Amino acid sequence: MTAYTRTPGPLVDVGVLLGRSLRHSVRSIDATISAIVLPLLILMVFVFIFGGALEAGTPEYLTYVVPGVVVLCAAFGSSSTAVSVNQDMTAGVIDRLRSLPVVGTAVLAGHVVASVVRNVVSTAVVVGVAVALGFRPTASVGGWLAVLGLLALFMAGVSALSAAFGLLVSSAEAAGALSFVLLFLPYVSSGFVPPETMPAVLHGFAAHQPLTPLIEAVRALLLGLPVGSSGWLAVAWWGGFGLLGVLGAGFLFRRRAGG
Amino acid sequence: MAYTIEVEGLTRSFGGTSVLGGIDLRVAGGTVAALLGPNGAGKTTTVKILSTLLRPDAGRVRVAGYDVVASPKEVRRRISLTGQHATVDEVLTGRENLVMMGRLRHLITAVARDRAQRLLERFDLVEAADRRVSTYSGGMARRLDIALGLVDDPLVLFLDEPTTGLDPRSRRDVWDTVAELAASGVTVLLTTQYLEEADRLADSISVLADGRIAASGTADSLKALVGGETVELVLPDAAALAAASALLPGAREEDLSLHVLTDGTATGVREVLEVVAGVPVLRVAVHRPTLDDVFLQLTEVSA
Numbered sequence: 001m002t003a004y005t006r007t008p009g010p011l012v013d014v015g016v017l018l019g020r021s022l023r024h025s026v027r028s029i030d031a032t033i034s035a036i037v038l039p040l041l042i043l044m045v046f047v048f049i050f051g052g053a054l055e056a057g058t059p060e061y062l063t064y065v066v067p068g069v070v071v072l073c074a075a076f077g078s079s080s081t082a083v084s085v086n087q088d089m090t091a092g093v094i095d096r097l098r099s100l101p102v103v104g105t106a107v108l109a110g111h112v113v114a115s116v117v118r119n120v121v122s123t124a125v126v127v128g129v130a131v132a133l134g135f136r137p138t139a140s141v142g143g144w145l146a147v148l149g150l151l152a153l154f155m156a157g158v159s160a161l162s163a164a165f166g167l168l169v170s171s172a173e174a175a176g177a178l179s180f181v182l183l184f185l186p187y188v189s190s191g192f193v194p195p196e197t198m199p200a201v202l203h204g205f206a207a208h209q210p211l212t213p214l215i216e217a218v219r220a221l222l223l224g225l226p227v228g229s230s231g232w233l234a235v236a237w238w239g240g241f242g243l244l245g246v247l248g249a250g251f252l253f254r255r256r257a258g259g
Numbered sequence: 260m261a262y263t264i265e266v267e268g269l270t271r272s273f274g275g276t277s278v279l280g281g282i283d284l285r286v287a288g289g290t291v292a293a294l295l296g297p298n299g300a301g302k303t304t305t306v307k308i309l310s311t312l313l314r315p316d317a318g319r320v321r322v323a324g325y326d327v328v329a330s331p332k333e334v335r336r337r338i339s340l341t342g343q344h345a346t347v348d349e350v351l352t353g354r355e356n357l358v359m360m361g362r363l364r365h366l367i368t369a370v371a372r373d374r375a376q377r378l379l380e381r382f383d384l385v386e387a388a389d390r391r392v393s394t395y396s397g398g399m400a401r402r403l404d405i406a407l408g409l410v411d412d413p414l415v416l417f418l419d420e421p422t423t424g425l426d427p428r429s430r431r432d433v434w435d436t437v438a439e440l441a442a443s444g445v446t447v448l449l450t451t452q453y454l455e456e457a458d459r460l461a462d463s464i465s466v467l468a469d470g471r472i473a474a475s476g477t478a479d480s481l482k483a484l485v486g487g488e489t490v491e492l493v494l495p496d497a498a499a500l501a502a503a504s505a506l507l508p509g510a511r512e513e514d515l516s517l518h519v520l521t522d523g524t525a526t527g528v529r530e531v532l533e534v535v536a537g538v539p540v541l542r543v544a545v546h547r548p549t550l551d552d553v554f555l556q557l558t559e560v561s562a
Contacts, residue, residue: 095340101335
């Protein structure tokens with residue numbers, strides 16, 4: 001109990017638990033790989049199977065579809081936070097951490113930050129494969145940084161919401177269901193086909209749902225086009241969802257862990 | 260006498276159902292106390308309140324000199340909890356688990372590494388230190404679990420059912436570990452549903468039944484509560500058992516044998532045998548009451 005051995009601060013706690021989460025990502029490499037392979041398969045399906053029928057020459061459709069696939073990849077990958085958090089809850093890891101002089105929510109922060117790191121890596125792989133297939137982004141350095149920032153905000157937002165969902169449901173299986181919702185949501189957006197081509201009911205949703213401004217902003221930034229209002233809309237939506245996720249996770253953490 | 264754990268009038272209910280109905284408990288520093296009770300008696304709830312994970316509804320709880328409600332952080336600095344399910348991280352190695360726990364207890368990395376090495380040696384886990392915990396046997400994972408609780412030399416160690424689900428050999432390993440801890444001066448509160456375990460490890464035993472302490476004391480004093488000696492009558496079949504049981508109200512049936520409490524004198528034993536003279540008895544044994552006898556008597560009374 002000697003004082004000189006102490007290093008203070010909640011940031012250290014988050015750092016240590018982030019290290020734990022990252023080790024989990026690296027060692028459960030099968031899960032990480034499937035989070036990359038699935039979006040790649042979807043990219044292939046759209047480019048090589050539907051691409052011809054969509055009557056767009058392959059390079060043009062590839063250019064159109066990559067931002068949607070990137071966002072789908074980020075959404076799907078981030079949602080696995082729900083399973084990790086739920087496993088920690090049901091396995092008693094969180095109880096044990098709470099009996100330590102550690103800020104309890106540090107474990108949630110560790111999961112969210114690890115999720116962002118993991119998804120930045122898998123998104124880079126997806127973009128790399130897209131480039132290999134013929135995708136030619138023309139973004140400036142600033143544009144790339146803005147894309148990275150937007151996607152990181154999106155990943156943090158989805159991860160925080162997923163953490164809250166993981167605390168809400170009773171089992172890891174239920175927590176996994178979130179991935180399916182996030183796997184299908186991007187289809188009803190401007191990610192894969194223009195919303196104008198959809199039936200009226202879907203069109204309204206697809207044109208205004210929170211993924212659409214994000215996909216539009218990423219697309220515009222990658223291709224060096226004017227971003228318009230979609231950039232700020234994306235920041236507002238996903239910053240807002242992120243805040244909601246943080247508040248919700250904090251509330252549920254105190255309620256569930258406190259009994 | 261200074262008590263390291265002091266509990267007075269502790270109550271707790273969940274959604275209107277009372278789980279703890281007024282618990283009093285005192286554990287002297289450096290001793291091992293056992294909370295003995297069946298599933299659902301409130302053992303885990305008690306441990307969770309004592310380790311600051313749950314708030315009490317009413318009552319006073321002091322651990323290591325601090326009130327768990329008023330100063331949970333001070334309590335957490337001085338305690339360590341090993342929960343009912345092994346909460347070791349299976350994806351990490353044993354060493355990584357120990358170092359992580361040290362870092363979370365805010366030791367600097369070098370000190371955390373040094374502690375990890377010493378604990379691995381002490382718990383006979385050096386060879387397995389750099390393997391993932393998912394490859395460990397149940398007993399090894401439990402030993403690591405207990406070692407995790409000792410990273411920062413706690414004053415009080417809570418062990419919630421430390422041997423549940425372990426094979427006999429691993430159970431014996433854990434027993435040795437707890438005995439060694441007790442010898443080193445740590446105050447240990449363990450919960451168990453194994454009477455033999457409480458008998459063997461604990462300096463004091465509190466029997467918890469339906470959210471109340473039904474009795475407490477040393478193993479011997481609890482046994483003395485029940486009385487002198489138990490006469491065990493082994494019967495050939497169910498019909499004989501029923502006949503003998505009808506003649507001896509208050510005796511306890513177990514499989515095909517009947518346990519009858521006596522004062523332990525020759526007269527007392529003879530009286531029992533005379534009562535069942537008309538029933539075929541295969542075998543007669545006389546022994547000191549076990550904690551099973553104590554337990555069943557106490558829980559029957561309170562039920």
